[in-house]
Amino acid sequence: MTNAPSLLIQELAFAYPDGNQALFGVNLRVERGERVALLGPNGAGKTTLVMHMNGIHPAEHGSVSVAGEVIDTQDKELLRRIRGKVGVVFQDPDDQLFMPTVGEDIAFGPYNMGLRGAELDAAVDEALALVHMSEYKDRPPHHLSFGQRRRVAVATVLAMKPEILVLDEPSSNLDPASRRELADILRSLDITMVMVTHDLPYAYELCARSVILKGGVIVADGSTHAILTDSALLEANRLELPVGFSIQ
Amino acid sequence: MAVLAFIIVSVSTPITQWQAFIAYFLAIFIVSLIAKIPTPTLLVRSLIEIPFIFFAILMPFFGTGERFEIGPLNLYRESLLAAAGIVLKGTLGVLSAVVLSTTTTARELLRGLEKLRLPKLMVQIATFMLRYVNVISDEMNRMKIARESRGFIATGLKDWKVLATAASALFIRSYERGERVHLAMLSRGYTGNLPEDYTKAAPLKAWLQGMALPLFALSILISTTVIG
Numbered sequence: 208m209t210n211a212p213s214l215l216i217q218e219l220a221f222a223y224p225d226g227n228q229a230l231f232g233v234n235l236r237v238e239r240g241e242r243v244a245l246l247g248p249n250g251a252g253k254t255t256l257v258m259h260m261n262g263i264h265p266a267e268h269g270s271v272s273v274a275g276e277v278i279d280t281q282d283k284e285l286l287r288r289i290r291g292k293v294g295v296v297f298q299d300p301d302d303q304l305f306m307p308t309v310g311e312d313i314a315f316g317p318y319n320m321g322l323r324g325a326e327l328d329a330a331v332d333e334a335l336a337l338v339h340m341s342e343y344k345d346r347p348p349h350h351l352s353f354g355q356r357r358r359v360a361v362a363t364v365l366a367m368k369p370e371i372l373v374l375d376e377p378s379s380n381l382d383p384a385s386r387r388e389l390a391d392i393l394r395s396l397d398i399t400m401v402m403v404t405h406d407l408p409y410a411y412e413l414c415a416r417s418v419i420l421k422g423g424v425i426v427a428d429g430s431t432h433a434i435l436t437d438s439a440l441l442e443a444n445r446l447e448l449p450v451g452f453s454i455q
Numbered sequence: 456m457a458v459l460a461f462i463i464v465s466v467s468t469p470i471t472q473w474q475a476f477i478a479y480f481l482a483i484f485i486v487s488l489i490a491k492i493p494t495p496t497l498l499v500r501s502l503i504e505i506p507f508i509f510f511a512i513l514m515p516f517f518g519t520g521e522r523f524e525i526g527p528l529n530l531y532r533e534s535l536l537a538a539a540g541i542v543l544k545g546t547l548g549v550l551s552a553v554v555l556s557t558t559t560t561a562r563e564l565l566r567g568l569e570k571l572r573l574p575k576l577m578v579q580i581a582t583f584m585l586r587y588v589n590v591i592s593d594e595m596n597r598m599k600i601a602r603e604s605r606g607f608i609a610t611g612l613k614d615w616k617v618l619a620t621a622a623s624a625l626f627i628r629s630y631e632r633g634e635r636v637h638l639a640m641l642s643r644g645y646t647g648n649l650p651e652d653y654t655k656a657a658p659l660k661a662w663l664q665g666m667a668l669p670l671f672a673l674s675i676l677i678s679t680t681v682i683g
Contacts, residue, residue: 261642287644295642301590302635306649307562307582319644349589367643 211275213239213371213399214260214293218269220423221255229255231423232269237371239274242400244410244431247420248445253403256420257373260401261293262286274370291320294364298375300356304348309340309359312348316367334366335359338392354385358392371399378406407448411435419444478675483550497553504549511541561585579649583636591629598625 214237222228229252237243247253258264259271265280272278273292279285294316297303306312310331317330335341338358348356357377364372377393378386390412393400404410410417410431417434419427421444427434434440435454441447448454487497555564565585569578598621609618637645 258638263638263641287646290642290644293642295639297635297639297642299635301587302632303639305583305586305636305640307565307586315640315645315649316643319646319648348586363643 211272212236213241213274214401215272216256216259216269217271219256219259219266219271220268221259221264222267229423230259233420233423233425235418235425235428237399237401239370239399240397241416242402242414244414244417245401245403245420246405246407246410246417246434246444246446251420252423253420254375257295257375257401257403260371260373261290261295287319291316291367292370293373294367294369294371295373296360296364296375296377298379300353300360301348303360303363304356306348308345308347309335309351310344312359313363313366316363320367330366330368334362337365337396338362339388352385354381354388357381357385357389361389361392365396369398371401372396373401373403375403376405377402378404378409405446407435407441407446408452411454419446479547479672480550482671482675483547483554487550487554497550500553501546501549504545507545508542511538511545575648582649587629587632590632591625594628595625 214235216233216235219230219233220228221230233252233256245253245256255264259266259278260273262271262278262280266278270277273289276285276289278289304312306315313331313334314327317327322330331344332341335344338361340355340358340362343351343355343359348359351359361372361374361377372393374393377389381389386409390409393402393413400414402410402414414431417427417429417431418425419434419440426444427437427440432454435448484494487494562585565578565582568581569575602617602621607614607617
């Protein structure tokens, strides 16, 4: 188990029930402790791929394994374990925070994993401390700023002590200070991370490695530095660095 | 639940036992004092009752049966009694509901319902409603501002089409949000139960305190029936 990659995706293909095929054979291997940026234009299949990482979508063709275990969506017990290992932070924190208070929301995941009582409280407090939101435990989510809600959304997942943290557009809609605060938090976590983003400077800041997904296949995989300095590759995949931003 | 019991007891008291109603009002007032609710707040919040009272006040002027006169007014005895009953009982109900809603947060109410063995699904739906009512009303406001920014002002019947379209868009958006929330719940291992660890079992003392008001009302009902 110790040598197994955190995430191993092999020849994964998937079509939606309406016939729209989103993935055409994706191969991706993420080692333990790696931070990988998943880049790609809108409609490339990034979100669909994320939905496979914790077994929301079943693998129709190919396989997805997490820490050496192959996901089988029929096996409910396994699925519960996988969802404890793969923490997905969704793009809109209002979708993620559905309980009446911040504390209860963070308790939701670990509760489903079977924690109770003092252990549950400890998991909640620890996750809140990691994102510097301890004083907001009893507040309802709609009283928080967007940046704070995003941080709480990260905490809801961290409370489950996942093997991999998957973030969907973590920097979207954040003001610059919230964006930096979140980056500091993410950097401080000792965890495997897959970050779906269009924010190339953010990927450069946080992830040593990047992969580009386009048209349902991985078209590039390498160091973030190499990928972001290859302007022809970026242009071919509808990716652009912000004006005035350059990487030596 | 205590509020419900109190309302049931007071509604089932015949209006002719007017002494009982004085005692009920006193009891509510004492409870609100104990709960440290300022009396003006209590009164302002119970103004919601006025439209209902309005119709009750009209009742004595229309009706059948025995008539009698108070000054210039010519009233029907039975309707007067019925109207008085509606006004008094309605006011009692509203006052007790106001006491409940002022002292108890919506969240605690839901926990209470859960403890009273209301079906889990209903409590969960109410919990989500509580969480998302703000999100959806914000969305509605944003859509309204977006409409008006493009020169739309609802003036009459002809604009209903636009408003209906907006309402259906809002409905679809809420539906889609529901899907996304469900996905987010599944991703964190949702299997049909919301955490209930944070609720504590109500001690006997709390039950007794809660039931004190309806029990008091019940004893008054019994004693006035026996005496009267």
